[in-house]
Amino acid sequence: MLKISGAAKIYGGQTIFSRFDLTVAQGQFNVLVGPSGCGKSTLFDGLTNVISLDKMALSWKGEALPHLGCHAAYMQQKDLLLPWFSLLDNALLPVKIGNQSLAAMTTMAENLFSRMGLKGYESHRPNEVSGGMRQRCALVRTLMFNRDLILLDEPLSALDAITRRRLQSLLLLLQTEFNKTILMITHDIEEALLLADEVYILSPLPMVITDRFVLDQEKPRKFTDPRLLEIKEKVLAQLQEGAHR
Amino acid sequence: MRPSNYLSPALVAVILVLWEGAVRLMEIPVFILPPPSTIVVTAVGRASLILPHAAITFAEIILGILLALGTAIPLATVMFAKPPLEKALSPFLVASQAIPVFALAPLLVVWLGYGIASKVFMAWIIIFFPITVSLLSGLKNCDPEYRVLFRLMGASFYDTFMLLYWPWALPQFFAGLRVGVSVATIGAVIGEWVGAQQGLGFLMIQSNARLQVDLVFAVILWLSAMGLVMWSLVGILEKKMIKWKPI
Numbered sequence: 001m002l003k004i005s006g007a008a009k010i011y012g013g014q015t016i017f018s019r020f021d022l023t024v025a026q027g028q029f030n031v032l033v034g035p036s037g038c039g040k041s042t043l044f045d046g047l048t049n050v051i052s053l054d055k056m057a058l059s060w061k062g063e064a065l066p067h068l069g070c071h072a073a074y075m076q077q078k079d080l081l082l083p084w085f086s087l088l089d090n091a092l093l094p095v096k097i098g099n100q101s102l103a104a105m106t107t108m109a110e111n112l113f114s115r116m117g118l119k120g121y122e123s124h125r126p127n128e129v130s131g132g133m134r135q136r137c138a139l140v141r142t143l144m145f146n147r148d149l150i151l152l153d154e155p156l157s158a159l160d161a162i163t164r165r166r167l168q169s170l171l172l173l174l175q176t177e178f179n180k181t182i183l184m185i186t187h188d189i190e191e192a193l194l195l196a197d198e199v200y201i202l203s204p205l206p207m208v209i210t211d212r213f214v215l216d217q218e219k220p221r222k223f224t225d226p227r228l229l230e231i232k233e234k235v236l237a238q239l240q241e242g243a244h245r
Numbered sequence: 246m247r248p249s250n251y252l253s254p255a256l257v258a259v260i261l262v263l264w265e266g267a268v269r270l271m272e273i274p275v276f277i278l279p280p281p282s283t284i285v286v287t288a289v290g291r292a293s294l295i296l297p298h299a300a301i302t303f304a305e306i307i308l309g310i311l312l313a314l315g316t317a318i319p320l321a322t323v324m325f326a327k328p329p330l331e332k333a334l335s336p337f338l339v340a341s342q343a344i345p346v347f348a349l350a351p352l353l354v355v356w357l358g359y360g361i362a363s364k365v366f367m368a369w370i371i372i373f374f375p376i377t378v379s380l381l382s383g384l385k386n387c388d389p390e391y392r393v394l395f396r397l398m399g400a401s402f403y404d405t406f407m408l409l410y411w412p413w414a415l416p417q418f419f420a421g422l423r424v425g426v427s428v429a430t431i432g433a434v435i436g437e438w439v440g441a442q443q444g445l446g447f448l449m450i451q452s453n454a455r456l457q458v459d460l461v462f463a464v465i466l467w468l469s470a471m472g473l474v475m476w477s478l479v480g481i482l483e484k485k486m487i488k489w490k491p492i
Contacts, residue, residue, distance in 0.1 A: 069399075076390075083490060097398045
């Protein structure tokens with residue numbers, strides 16, 4: 001279980017969040033939805049030790065940690081692929097840096113490439129393929145971290161709507177097939193409702209959780225489910241209310 | 246080829262024709278300004294005299310470049326890895342550029358003799374700075390988001406340097422190397438002017454004193470050709486090492 005308690009950050013006199021608590025149970029896919037600039041990314045930066053928070057008690061699998069630096073894989077909006085490496089070499093970057101067996105992981109990466117529809121593009125360079133393919137490659141790289149916890153920071157928001165829908169089902173594989181524990185931030189409500197076990201609604205600064213929805217519908221989900229549509233309306237209302245506050 | 250590609254060769258041709266015509270019409274003596282045709286005849290005809298000298302100058306430049314690479318790359322790397330060191334050293338690097346290096350040439354001859362050592366040293370001082378500065382700024386240019394990615398992967402400084410910083414800095418490194426290579430020729434020739442027994446600079450001074458102006462021009466022609474060859478060698482190396490589009 002990932003447990004964040006009492007996270008606080010004041011930046012330039014502005015309280016970004018104070019006493020922020022969150023838990024993600026093992027194997028769960030939890031999603032934070034909030035308006036842009038509400039402090040979601042600051043929280044993630046604090047979790048990954050990019051910035052230091054003023055206060056935070058953090059534990060993962062019962063072990064208290066200062067940050068998640070070496071325990072979580074991280075994927076964000078930018079694919080951050082290295083232009084001088086092929087797609088396969090990019091995906092294997094965490095393996096080359098870590099001490100994992102390259103041979104075994106290469107086979108795994110190649111399998112994932114065909115699952116993700118990247119077969120035949122292993123030796124292409126990032127600038128030779130589409131944004132959707134680059135992000136799929138970044139997803140394979142995220143799995144190659146070989147870590148049980150995955151932080152997703154708006155991983156699909158740079159993609160067009162059609163590509164995004166297709167990649168959402170691939171993100172779901174992280175949970176259903178690889179049993180990862182996932183914490184994602186997004187501002188796409190539909191995306192949150194399609195993927196999440198629990199959705200947290202965030203307010204603008206200072207960031208607090210204003211509502212929480214537990215979704216037990218079986219995945220993969222479709223937006224024809226009236227309950228999902230009902231929740232979507234509620235969430236939208238919440239977010240609009242937050243915006244006018 | 247598009248018409249624009251013909252433009253610069255055409256311009257060169259026009260200048261050469263004007264030069265040739267003017268010299269012939271105005272009957273300017275060869276020891277003042279030889280016509281291009283005479284220069285080419287001398288450059289080719291006296292190749293057996295010029296080439297051994299050219300080989301010496303070429304060797305000086307190449308050694309200077311290698312020495313500069315061998316010192317600039319480690320220095321830029323260390324300065325990049327240790328910011329306090331960069332802070333301490335960069336004033337000296339900048340100040341060293343305020344010294345008119347060519348004014349050092351006579352001293353270098355006194356210290357290092359009439360042989361090639363003083364010229365290699367001269368070339369080295371001149372190339373060293375642009376390579377160090379451009380490589381350092383290329384390394385520092387690296388996108389911080391990539392650094393975060395590498396840190397989360399648990400990468401050591403060595404891994405991060407080899408897989409991220411160095412390839413990232415390569416385009417800027419080559420920009421510096423290209424500047425360095427083109428000024429290196431000047432350094433070596435000036436070193437030879439001041440005091441040498443061989444080399445193209447030495448040959449120029451000798452023929453100038455004897456009013457063999459056509460030979461002076463022929464040497465300049467060979468020097469330019471040499472500079473052009475080295476420039477394109479750097480270009481070829483760059484194409485070989487950078488096969489991607491920069492981010």
